[in-house]
Amino acid sequence: MKHLKLLIIYLLLFILQTGLAQDSLSSYKKEIFVSKLDSMPYRILFPPHFSAEKSYPLVVFLHGAGERGNDNEKQLIHGSSLFTSPEALANYPSIVLFPQCPSDDYWAKVKIDRNDAKKTFDFLYTKPPTRSMNNLIQLIDKLLDGNYINKDQVYVMGLSMGAMGVYEILYRKPNTFAAGIAICGGGNTHFAKNFAKQTPLWIFHGSRDDVVDPKYSVRMVEAILEAGAYPKFTLFEDANHNSWDPAFAQKEILPWLFSKTRKP
Template structure:
């Protein structure tokens, strides 16, 4: 019983520490008419509004959609809280949350025999949640403490798709970007061909076919741009675990300035 009690106490301490870390992300919301975008924001340690900081916008996957302003931190939230990141890359990190009845990317999804097929739209109007992000970032990025030449975006799964989406809608905003297990219509690639991009995917992904990012990579090469492209041969859909463990990801991202 004593061992069980000790184990239970350790689990509580670990759970408490995890929650405490994530609590460093302040809860905020952006209201546009009758619509609301909930988001979490992490300011650098010893934040000084008189200084300027890089900004990282991170778009979560479908499983973290909702309105609790919490789930979007499940994958990636801890990455930006690490001592290494906080020390070497002091920046503002923003995790908006997509509504359950919306999507980051303008894509039609059809399920056949339990298999999902993604039809990415060329052009088209942004979804409700993406429109909120566009309006929010238009406003937030103008703040005096934002380093205009160091604004970045990244995301996983639905958020990886959203990364391509926001790049084509704001191609002059971001200094660099990374997309994990996402996808896009290759015809949209010309819109963001000049943005330094690192694309990741799991070779065994049975949720979002790796071909959906490879087609973007191939099109960008046709356009004369050579993005970074990493395939994890043995990874399934959760290739973000391998991506977050990449020691060069953040140094690469922050090495780019407009």
């Protein structure tokens, strides 16, 4: 009987957690951005009691390669619940954007060599942006046209492929973002000087990452330091590629992000 009661309690907790997760996802409104020649699905969260007469921070979250597609669902797997907790909604009312990259594209312009034991990445910022990056820039510009966005509190976050997109969009849209968070990614360190002093960064990586070598984050940190800025860097000793889990568990991640305002 005791075991049966425990089983019932576990089942009830599972049902409750599942329901809360579904409520979290449903808080993000489904939309599709349509440009002249293309389109991109995205989800967007508005704060409670949203008013177009007020202005709110904008957070852009870029998912990883595993969440690509066109279902307008998978991009919410990681990170979406960070902004729907009662604490986040009460303390950091903001507009949160989760665009979705198609399966055949990438946020960043990068050449990937899969012949080595580990993937190697060559970041090609001097080339035209990918179709998805181009759509993303247009979507952000469209949102920034609205008076309800606080232009001094625009943030960008991303994990893995999305973190690569973070570094690239900081290069392609200078003087736009007040801060950025890049988790288990990498970028073209030659261009770090273009955004290093303008945009504070918190960089995360797992020391055991066997998908994106942590050296890519280390090199970016070194390049930013060389450019005269001081990024936050957290290297999780026991984490593999899913270093977003311990990153999202950091109690200071949202206070740090929302404390930043765009530099003049």
